[in-house]
Structure formats: structure tokens, C-alpha cells
Amino acid sequence: MLKGSKVGLRARHEDDIPILRTELYDDVVNSSRAEAGPWRPITPGSKDPRLVVDETTDRSVPFSVIELDGGTLIGSANLWGIDTHNRCAHIGLGLLPAARGKGYGTDVVATLCHYGFVVRGLHRLQIETLSDNTAMLRSAESNGFVREGVLRSSAWVMGAFLDEVLLGLLAEEWKPGAQGRTPV
Numbered sequence: 001m002l003k004g005s006k007v008g009l010r011a012r013h014e015d016d017i018p019i020l021r022t023e024l025y026d027d028v029v030n031s032s033r034a035e036a037g038p039w040r041p042i043t044p045g046s047k048d049p050r051l052v053v054d055e056t057t058d059r060s061v062p063f064s065v066i067e068l069d070g071g072t073l074i075g076s077a078n079l080w081g082i083d084t085h086n087r088c089a090h091i092g093l094g095l096l097p098a099a100r101g102k103g104y105g106t107d108v109v110a111t112l113c114h115y116g117f118v119v120r121g122l123h124r125l126q127i128e129t130l131s132d133n134t135a136m137l138r139s140a141e142s143n144g145f146v147r148e149g150v151l152r153s154s155a156w157v158m159g160a161f162l163d164e165v166l167l168g169l170l171a172e173e174w175k176p177g178a179q180g181r182t183p184v
């Protein structure tokens with residue numbers, strides 16, 4: 001397990017799946033805002049890759065996020081689009097509603113940076129998020145990500161086109177531990 005200051009990133013457990021499906025992916029507005037495609041219900045028992053780890057691909061590494069203090073499941077995080085030639089990848093995360101606004105998101109980003117830069121030896125990490133997602137933008141910027149551009153009207157979300165912000169962080173810019181204890 002990877003440990004940040006407040007969160008742990010561990011493997012997906014069978015017991016996590018119904019909680020993540022109900023609290024995260026059944027939420028139409030949250031899913032529509034956080035994902036590139038249209039919301040669709042996930043059938044219990046399905047092998048949807050947002051919930052069930054696809055062992056056949058090495059381009060994506062999904063984690064379940066837990067509170068270090070007590071081990072409660074609080075969300076999902078992912079290093080995806082891993083490109084071992086250009087040594088870059090994307091970061092994605094979603095916390096259960098009760099876990100938001102407590103500093104966990106910032107710590108998840110720090111821990112994913114440790115995984116991407118230290119464990120995987122990547123050179124660049126990237127995040128795309130809606131321009132009004134202040135919590136995600138702040139979680140990224142607190143870890144050193146810089147805004148590299150705005151993708152105008154790039155996301156169709158619940159009846160409107162919204163702008164997305166592209167943020168990037170290079171290995172040589174990253175300051176491990178800037179947000180607390182250095183992840184291990």
C-alpha cells in the first residue's frame with residue numbers, strides 16, 4: 001500500500017465495489033462532471049473497468065483510497081493513459097461525498113505523484129478537470145501542477161458545454177512532501 005499523510009492507496013477489494021458504485025458512480029451529476037463520456041448505470045456484478053480491475057492492461061493502475069486512520073474506504077484513484085515511451089500519464093480521482101473537503105484529495109494527488117514519479121519513473125503527469133472544479137484545481141496546484149491551457153467548451157455536461165483546464169507537472173518540478181509527510 002502507498003501511504004500519504006492521511007490516505008492510503010491500496011488494491012481494489014471486492015467489498016469496495018458496491019460502495020463505490022452506489023456512492024460515486026450512481027451519482028449522475030458527479031459522474032457526468034468527472035468522466036469524459038455519458039453517464040450510464042452500472043449493473044451490479046458487471047466488469048465495468050471503473051470498478052473491476054482489468055488485469056489485461058498495464059496502461060492503467062486503479063487504486064482504492066482509504067483513510068490511514070481506521071482504514072475506511074473513501075474513494076477511488078487512478079493513474080491512467082500510462083505511456084512508457086513518452087513517460088507520461090494522467091491522474092484521476094473521486095472521493096465519496098462524506099470524504100470531500102477534508103484535505104484527502106490533496107493528499108491523494110501527492111501520493112499518486114509519488115507513485116508516478118518515484119515508483120514508475122515517469123517524467124510528466126497530467127490532469128484534466130472542469131474549470132469550475134475548484135477543489136480539484138486546488139488539489140492539483142497545491143502539489144505543484146501548473147495550468148497549461150483551457151480546452152474551451154470541450155466537455156458536454158448535463159446540457160451544456162463547459163471548459164476544461166489542462167494541468168501538468170514535470171518530475172523535476174515536483175517537491176515531494178510539500179503537502180505533509182513524503183508518501184512511501
Ligand SMILES: CC(C)(COP(=O)(O)OP(=O)(O)OC[C@H]1O[C@@H](n2cnc3c(N)ncnc32)[C@H](O)[C@@H]1OP(=O)(O)O)[C@@H](O)C(=O)NCCC(=O)NCCS
Nearest residue numbers: 034093094095100101102103104105106129134135136138
Ligand atoms: C475533487 C476532489 C477529489 C478534491 O478532493 P477534496 O478532498 O474534496 O479536496 P481538499 O479537501 O483536499 O481541498 C483542496 C482545496 O480545495 C478547496 N475546496 C475543497 N472543497 C471545495 C469546494 N466544494 N469548493 C471550493 N473549494 C473547495 C479546499 O479549501 C482546498 O483549498 P486550499 O488548497 O486552498 O486549502 C473531491 O472533492 C471529489 O472527489 N469531488 C468529486 C469528484 C471529482 O470532481 N473528481 C475530479 C474529477 S477531474
